[in-house]
Amino acid sequence: MIEKSAETRLIAIASGKGGVGKTWLAITLAQALSRMGRRVLLFDGDLGLANVDVQLGLLAAHDLGAVIAGRVTLAQAVERHADGGFDVVAGQSGSGALSTLEPGELDRALVGLRRASSAYDCVLMDLGAGVESGVRRMAAAAGLLIVVATEEPTSLTDAYAVLKLHKADRPDGKACVVVNQATTQTAGERTYATLRQACVTFLRREPALAGVIRRDDRVRDAIRRQTPLLTRHPTCAAAADVEALAAWLADAGAA
Ligand SMILES: Nc1ncnc2c1ncn2[C@@H]1O[C@H](COP(=O)(O)OP(=O)(O)OP(=O)(O)O)[C@@H](O)[C@H]1O
Numbered sequence: 001m002i003e004k005s006a007e008t009r010l011i012a013i014a015s016g017k018g019g020v021g022k023t024w025l026a027i028t029l030a031q032a033l034s035r036m037g038r039r040v041l042l043f044d045g046d047l048g049l050a051n052v053d054v055q056l057g058l059l060a061a062h063d064l065g066a067v068i069a070g071r072v073t074l075a076q077a078v079e080r081h082a083d084g085g086f087d088v089v090a091g092q093s094g095s096g097a098l099s100t101l102e103p104g105e106l107d108r109a110l111v112g113l114r115r116a117s118s119a120y121d122c123v124l125m126d127l128g129a130g131v132e133s134g135v136r137r138m139a140a141a142a143g144l145l146i147v148v149a150t151e152e153p154t155s156l157t158d159a160y161a162v163l164k165l166h167k168a169d170r171p172d173g174k175a176c177v178v179v180n181q182a183t184t185q186t187a188g189e190r191t192y193a194t195l196r197q198a199c200v201t202f203l204r205r206e207p208a209l210a211g212v213i214r215r216d217d218r219v220r221d222a223i224r225r226q227t228p229l230l231t232r233h234p235t236c237a238a239a240a241d242v243e244a245l246a247a248w249l250a251d252a253g254a255a
């Protein structure tokens, strides 16, 4: 097996538009990859409204704020989520302090993340909504960017904007698309085809379709109970779709 570099271990999850399911997907993907035997670190990179810990019901002793303030190292801020089978670095929710980070402070945290990543097969970074500079820096630092879109037109235009900015920030960067909350597999593929066409025409780039995740009421139930989906509803449609996405990433050599 080829030894991975620190960068290629980092997978960022972005969308532009808020509320499409990035955080839920990052958590469920972390769980699916861990069930495939991968050592996974889930990093809450939402600098504005971090909530990986909330969706997991995790009471983290330290968070990214403490790392940035220099009180602990990134490795010391890692918490184990035993049920999910992966490690977590929680974000700092509510204070808003991290949303005004200096680029240098964020870059130092990313250096720490790269260093910590050597203990893992892959590091998933859940990014915030929007396309502000922190989101762009983290997306550009990753070896692979997963752009999450839904069937809503506003989500598609925002996903396109993320891909366009990523091309400007990282002309050699790799990106792929996940359609979430799809009404059917076919509808999800149609949504991807629209986005792909815009990328081919205007960006001369063709991000692959990494997966379609169907809309599934079990997702909301699992989040409400602060339990990872594959624990609570292991055989539901969305669970099968995330497992297929994890297998796609493994086949692509990304995880
Ligand atoms: N496949 C799905 N099926 C049904 N509901 C879903 C699915 N994916 C996400 N959701 C719903 O979308 C909501 C938002 O999810 P989540 O918080 O993960 O989005 P987000 O993109 O991280 O939001 P933000 O941009 O605010 O960080 C969830 O609470 C859940 O109810």
Ligand SMILES: [Mg+2]
Pocket (backbone or CB within 6 Å): 022, 023, 024, 046, 051, 126, 127, 128
């Ligand atoms: Mg989120």
